[in-house]
Amino acid sequence: MTVALHHKFAAKAMGTAVSLHIDDICDAEIAERAWRSVVDLLWVIEQKFSTFIETSEISRISRGELHLLDASCEVIEVFDACTWLEHASNGAFRARRPDGTLDPAGFVKGWATQRASRLLTEQGLNNWYLSVGGDIQTSGRQASGELWSVGIVDPTDDQQVRCIVEIPEGFAIATSGTAARGRHIWDGVTDQFVSPLLSFSVVGPDLMWADAFATAGFVMGSHGASWVDGFDQYQAIAISAQS
Amino acid sequence: MSQNRPSIGQQPKPSFARQVMPAVALTVVGVGFVSLLDGSSSGSVGLTAVATNPVVDPNVPTTIVADPNTTAPVAQPTNTTLAPTPVAGNSAATPVATAAPAATAAPVTAAPVTAAPITAAPANPGACDGDVVASPSAQFRYGVIQLQTQFTKANVLCNVTVLQFPNDRRTSVQINNYALPIYNQEAVQNHSAKIRAISGATYSWQAYVAALQAVLDSRP
Known part of the structure; x- marks a missing residue:
């Protein structure tokens, strides 16, 4: 029984890095259990959605072995949301690659993180943040009483911070860009991997939408920020190449 | 009885x-x-x-x-x-x-x-004498900000100065409840301690290990 104020965990999941920082005064075992439940859930979701796993539902749907309507409710929920986003973003957001294969990865990460963060709330934790590959859902505040402050990585050098954002209580931040994995975002309208921006972050109450808006807004480029502004409580921070 | x-x-x-x-x-x-x-x-x-x-x-x-x-x-x-x-x-x-x-x-x-x-928290292993990076302008809702950041040899952010900042920010914040407190302090000593998480485009695991988030995870 070791009660502590800060609990930090990090692991690899969903092909990226997952961090959980808890600033509640609680037993280490409770924090540990919460962390394990998060990792387990992310693993389960990855098994369903990864395009890199042969047996995942997404892979089976892409190969024509499984009809979308026979998929699990989570898969249907994700594609439901993706379809709405495709319309709302006028095609800038797409859950299909140019060759037609399904790839909802632009949505799943934020969606999965938000689901995982729900587990933390259910287990009674109030002050924490959960980061999955730089997409962050926060809850409450830091132990010091300050808001969680998140540094946005310099798109040209991921070891440096460009600016710092204080996240309102319970809000999330997601960033899209070309930085880390090469140009992994394609434009649904022109079928090209192009954006005048280097990075595009969205802050809002729900990580799944913040993540999706960041993906779409990045593709939209210069008018992405004003598009995001159209959604209540969501805000964008764009970093462009020209200075 | x-x-x-x-x-x-x-x-x-x-x-x-x-x-x-x-x-x-x-x-x-x-x-x-x-x-x-x-x-x-x-x-x-x-x-x-x-x-x-x-x-x-x-x-x-x-x-x-x-x-x-x-x-x-x-x-x-x-x-x-x-x-x-x-x-x-x-x-x-x-x-x-x-x-x-x-x-x-x-x-x-x-x-x-x-x-x-x-x-x-200031577990800065070294003095603030590492790379100085003047950022290109970052555009956000209320205007343009440009920062100058400095890191220690161990890549801990130790100094951020504002080169450019919109003047109307204060009034804008009052207009909109959800305005984000995006800022950079001249106060140097607590700055690296202030950042608690890093947001960026999806990292590969290898890139992540080098990134600031790993530093934040490893701090006491």
Whole structure:
């Protein structure tokens, strides 16, 4: 029984890095259990959605072995949301690659993180943040009483911070860009991997939408920020190449 | 002896007043609540009404005290403001009074504990003499900001200066409740400690290990 104020965990999941920082005064075992439940859930979701796993539902749907309507409710929920986003973003957001294969990865990460963060709330934790590959859902505040402050990585050098954002209580931040994995975002309208921006972050109450808006807004480029502004409580921070 | 202690079978009936008292008390409570709700008073006053009620009848408080107790955790913020009010009800003052310190206790203990890590946080292994990076302008809702950042040799952010900042930011913040506190302080020493998480485009695991998030994870 070791009660502590800060609990930090990090692991690899969903092909990226997952961090959980808890600033509640609680037993280490409770924090540990919460962390394990998060990792387990992310693993389960990855098994369903990864395009890199042969047996995942997404892979089976892409190969024509499984009809979308026979998929699990989570898969249907994700594609439901993706379809709405495709319309709302006028095609800038797409859950299909140019060759037609399904790839909802632009949505799943934020969606999965938000689901995982729900587990933390259910287990009674109030002050924490959960980061999955730089997409962050926060809850409450830091132990010091300050808001969680998140540094946005310099798109040209991921070891440096460009600016710092204080996240309102319970809000999330997601960033899209070309930085880390090469140009992994394609434009649904022109079928090209192009954006005048280097990075595009969205802050809002729900990580799944913040993540999706960041993906779409990045593709939209210069008018992405004003598009995001159209959604209540969501805000964008764009970093462009020209200075 | 037998006169002092009546046998179980023939226990004397309680007086009429005692029999009716619970019903009367509960009715008073109900009527009190209804009248309070009818009036323009807030819910917190309702609690004081319950609190003063036991003074009317000292026999019943066991049932009535249960009421403020169950509502206490829900109405924590109102309780703290209530605490000074029930000066009148002596017996009833206790449940409210015990609830109030419990609510305030948590922040009070939390504050000193946090003070330590914050001052201990500047685990800067080196002086602030690493790379200086003048960023291109970052565009956000209220204008353009441009920063100059400096890192220690261990890549800990140690200095951020603002090269460019929109002047109308303050008024903009007041207009919009959800305006983000995006900022950079001239105050150097606490800056790296201020950042608690890193957001960026999806990292590969290898890139991540080198990234700031790993530094943040590894800090005590």
